[in-house]
Amino acid sequence: MKSKSLLLVAVDFLIMFAGLGVIMLNQYPEIDFSPVPWALGAAVMGVAIQLFLIKGRFSSDIWVFPMVLFFSSLGIIMLARLKPILCVPQLRWLMIGMAVMVGVLYFSRQLKDMMQYQYILGICTLVVLCLSLIFGVEIGGSKNWLVFGPFSVQPSEFGKILLVLFLAAFLSDHRDMLNEAKRRILFLDLPPIRFIAPLLVIWGIAILMFVVQRDLGSALLFFCMAVFMTYMGTGSKSYVFIALLFFGVGAVISYALFSHVQVRFNIWLDPWADPAGQAYQVVQSLFAFAAGGVWGTGFTHGHPGLIPEVHTDFIFSAVAEELGLLGCTVIMMVYVLFFYRGIMIAMNCKKELHTLVAAGFSIALFTQAFIIIAGVTKFLPLTGITLPFISYGGSSMVSGFVMIGLLLSLSKKEKVHGA
């Protein structure tokens, strides 16, 4: 069983080297070998980490990491094909991510202790999100970047982690109050306002992100996460109802007030009204899906370059074109398996807090994948957001690995002291 998981890691890197090999052969006679050392480094690191995980000192799950490596390998070969210049940086981010994950695992005991401090976490969440609201710099249409010299960071990526941690801590601590001190208004069961105030603040910030930063994807994701976490923590349908009402009203108001929201929504309703203008990206993405068909045009044989920004938000369209429905199915299946493993980890946690954290991370990554895949296929209105572990992006890669690190550390079976 354990050696089989190592085999999976080997398969992941085989995919990476095969893909890079195909691209290099296409470059003949002027082959760019620069990704090779980085890829080898990542492979060595990946195998070493898996061996370390198999030992089971910090974690009991050996399947999540190979799946993450599958996504990363696929992302790297797609990047090497779409934007070769970003291939090495992405490999570097992958290695940094893996290192951070090992660090998280190493300090997992201390981190687990810190999960209790709900108010500190709450304040941190607020600070991180407000930072980007106030100091945000616009890159690629969204004003959600913080620039530190040569580095640009997307605080919302890290805000995700803090949000899950805070909500998990808050809900597991206040659940009884949230459920018992209810007042009935109409058909809704409501607790005193001071108990749901933190939730309202989170929702409010999500709406602000929606409006101020034009970061519709993160806003939607934050909102979904808050709703899922609240429901998982309390089981109260009233909260879900209030949240949806809140969302509905917010959506209608922002549609009425803000042109960028209107544009996104109108494109979704009828992309053929302006296929060469505002809907260009989505229409080209649909053409990519059509060109791919069942089998795909074959790796490097499609024209995903026709989609602007294909290497970040639209990377799934490139996969759909070149690897076809087959490739899409495999990726989506692995996301489902990944989600399943994450939920299983949550189910096996002894502490309620840990259960909520693990489930929160799993559902956050899964929902993120859903939102962007639905966006590029016009299943839902497009909201720019990265495809976890596949799209290019340092912040999302590192924050993703932090989540994986925490998730893995929660899978470790431990003796319960109190609880």
Added chain:
Amino acid sequence: MGHKDVKKYILHCSIFMLVCFLCLFGYIVYLQVIAAPALAANPMNRRGDAALDIIRGTILDINGRELAKSTQPGERSYPYGEVMAPVTGYLGEAIGSDGIEAVAGSDLTGQSQQLQMLGPICQAIQSTHGNNVKLTVDADIQQLAYDALGSNRGAVVVMNAETGAIIAMVSKPTFNPTNVEDDWKSLTAREDSPLLNRAAQGLYPPGSTIKVLIADAALDEKVTDLNEKFNCSGKLQIGNEYIGESHGAVHGNNLTLKDALTESCNVTFGTLAMRMHGKGLENAFDRFGFADPINSEFNESRCHLPKFNELGDGDTAQVGIGQGETLVTPLRMAMLASAYVNHGKVMVPYLVEEVISPVGLVIRKASPSKWREVTSEKRANIIGGFMENVVTNGTGGAAAVSGVRVIGKTGTAENSQGADHGWFIGAAELPQGKIAFCIIVENSGGGGTVAAPIARQIIAALRDR
């Protein structure tokens, strides 16, 4: 409320997200399997016909002369320029494509949609060069017809009556396909519509050329026979209106159907049309296929037919002499003429003779097929005989070529845009095979004087091959 409940709620959320994900997957299956062909055919889709990194194949004429060739991916030159424009069409990144560039686009890029979706298998057979497409068109005849039209607007269609192969398809005025993308704005704005392929898309009243069909229909509907004698006083009174003869001619009495066609007697054909009523005329136009599309390699305009059963007597008589609401394309009139040398059968017209792979292998060869049987062999011979008489003794004398049986019918179509359009449709039996043709010269006056001589030049050139 305890840990167990939390797990239950987590399960709820997980199932909800999994269902969402499943719906999304179903939608992607729909997108890539069911919706894919329609999306691939969308004119906005540059993946299809632009074939961005494949060197498009060459378009050749029947004798192997280059009509369109690629210098490098995305660059196309057209050695015959305007002469071949109605055949080759054009290709542009922003303007799409037309003509053979559009119809044979997937052959020229060497990829079919089905093949493309096979991914890895496709790559094994995919080459960087598209296929060459050899057409049925003869560049010499095309050039001759183009020159013969002179500075007139109009169209010429020449086809092999026995196979349907198009030998020439000329339209004037036209455009230079090499510069079409640069000139797009001015070309689309011009009032004389140079982008319109008049041969397949120009809609004209058929004038007297339709009398061939009316004679056929009258015999078919048994409203006359070969022995009936018509009487022409130069005027056919219908209520308050009347139909007159051109140039005030009076054809007298003792006119047989043959004489009436030879002299192009409006009185006789107006009378025959009224005898057949709307139903009879509708049947005839249906029988000759004017109501149906060809579904072939032509981006043709649908012919415009009146609602026959709603016509009054006057309008019915107008149908009989090819005036009024009836509008036809030159291609359809050439096909009509072809039936009278091809035993009453009309073949499917086609342009692509062969598709040849870059290494010279013939991938596909045209197989001529019958489109429909429009009339009986016996009646085709009778009407064909009448039309022969038009050339030997009637209005079509200018088309006569020694040593060749030529049949034909002239036409003069009144129209709202000024002087009459001159028509000449017909066929010729050459040693190499039978051809059918249709010539229209816009605003030129009578078809016998301007259009028929062009037919003679073409027939003579083909005879001397």
